[in-house]
Amino acid sequence: MNQHTTVAPSTRLQSIVGGGVIVLALGLAAGAVSIPSNAGYAGVGPNFLPWLVAVALLLCGAFMVYEARTGGFRDMEEPTGDGAPYWGGFVWMSAGLLANAALITTIGFIFSCALCFVLAARGLRNAQGQSARGLKPWLSDTVTGLLIAAPVYWMFTQFLAINLPGLTQGGWL
């Protein structure tokens, strides 16, 4: 990619976004087929809004594809941040979020969230280009993550009686 195209997302990607909306519209329409139309006195039944939404999204999607193919989306704001995406950081943070989802019921809220914190912070540190070699940043992130997650867990489970999964039944871990 040359320097000029990295500033705004390219029009090819915009076409894909428009296409995605069309796919969503078709999916909604396919679902709407199986909704009965027993309207009763109302004149319109439970399938009316689904069809309306599907058709509207189809039109919006088509219009966006048209815009993308004729010079790009109109009235775009300058995107913030620097041009090129940093996918490495994205992978770290995604791993954190997905690991959290997968592990929260097994290892409990505190440890699962601390793990998510460590992985996400790692991604963000790398994105900033910090030279975060060695054990120290890992350790400090782990401690910070635990220091945030544990009080949050206690506050919500003990004072507000909201169920969050724990490692033990005691309610403190």
Place this chain on the structure above:
Amino acid sequence: MDIWNQLLQGFMTAGTPVNLLWAFVGCALGTAVGVLPGIGPATAVAMLLPITAKVDATASMIFFAGIYYGAMYGGSTTSILLNTPGETASMVTAMEGNKMAKSGRAGAALATSAIGSFVAGTIATVLVTLFAPVVADFAVKLGPPEYFMLMLLAFTTVSAVLGQSAVRGLTALFVGLAAGLVGMDQITGQARYTGGVPELLDGIEIVLVAVGLFAVAEALHAVLFEGKVVEHENKMSRVSMTREDWRRSIPAWLRGTAIGAPFGCIPAGGTEIPTFLSYAAEKKLAKGSNLAEFGTKGAIEGVAGPEAANNATVTAALIPLLTLGIPVSNTTAILLGAFQNYGIQPGPQLFTSSAALVWALIASLYIGNVMLLVLNLPLVGMWVKLLKVPKPQLYAGILIFATVGAYGMRQSAFDLFLLYAIGVLGLVMRRFNFPTAPVVVGMILGPLAEAQFRNAVSIGEGSAMVFLQRPMSLALLLVVLAVLVLPRLLRRRAPALL
């Protein structure tokens, strides 16, 4: 008088130590999320929605309202001291406020915005006190056709009028409506788009959508695109105003309030228009050396006016929310969701069926504004320190709170995967400049609008002509059309305005 009795009752409820504590924590938390980049009042309220399962309705509404308007105070601090405005509401404040801070007058800018917010917030609260019951009395007379038209007005303004592009706004709105479709149909009980998954019969949780779209998407955006962005923090100076500053601020506050409050009252949302209008008015009224300060050294009127307009709009927006049940912003939409969690449907009956709750809430607005003035004037230095939290820890920490909100609502790990998917969707929307408010408003208001529409058509015995036959609904329809057409005409003529 009746209103005063009820307001007094409200103060008695809101003034109990426990409720005062909730108000204080809400205001402090609101200021904090307003100051912190990457998290706003809508996200904060959404993350804390699970508390509605345990905390009683009055306390939690006082708490949420504190977060709601506390964030407006905090937001101006960030837009004055950093080179990036925190949220759209403080975009205008950032223009002059930043210039003032750069020329060493950060303190005066912070003072005028805090005091201006207090003045405007208090005046607007008086308006809420006086007019909300009147509007509620009037709204009782509205039938389904009129309600549907009011909701259509809210949909139109939030999607097609505010924001850059009508087609992207409408797409966002319909995505929200589609999300609202999932679950059981309100009228016939028919399941829609549940794919046989029993959890989906109750619909998609608004917490999930709001937290995913705002918090998770924001964190993903930060890691992907903002790693190398360096923010310049302006130097603080003593928070005080000279006699001259007061002389210039007071009329600007009052004008800003006068511009902002009406915008909040109508279900046509958004703080962008009133704040810009107030800014334009102040610039037009300024003379001589004051005018020369606009855009150069930073003019204090340019901070005072829009900041007052912003708070007046936000406070007055509680009128349509409480009396009609129509939210016009992300945060009010989520507040509506909070009411719904208690099985309370805001609307004209709210003032009779939940009078104690409503009046306690209104009383807490007066109390909260005083708390916020104290929190934001003498203690502003404390909040400024929040700007020093390094980004990796800030965003990673936000993800922990996102987990609480998403998991705490339904205790389902599946929701956390869904949260991630919605976060990625939000990232795409943000990158391609789609507004998010229409998604949230569409999702919350969609099922209600659908029910009103179908009730209206059955009143019309199956004919949609009912919308044209009733004078009030026809008038509202014309307003919707005007709202669609007029701004486009104005925009063509107005570039010279600013």
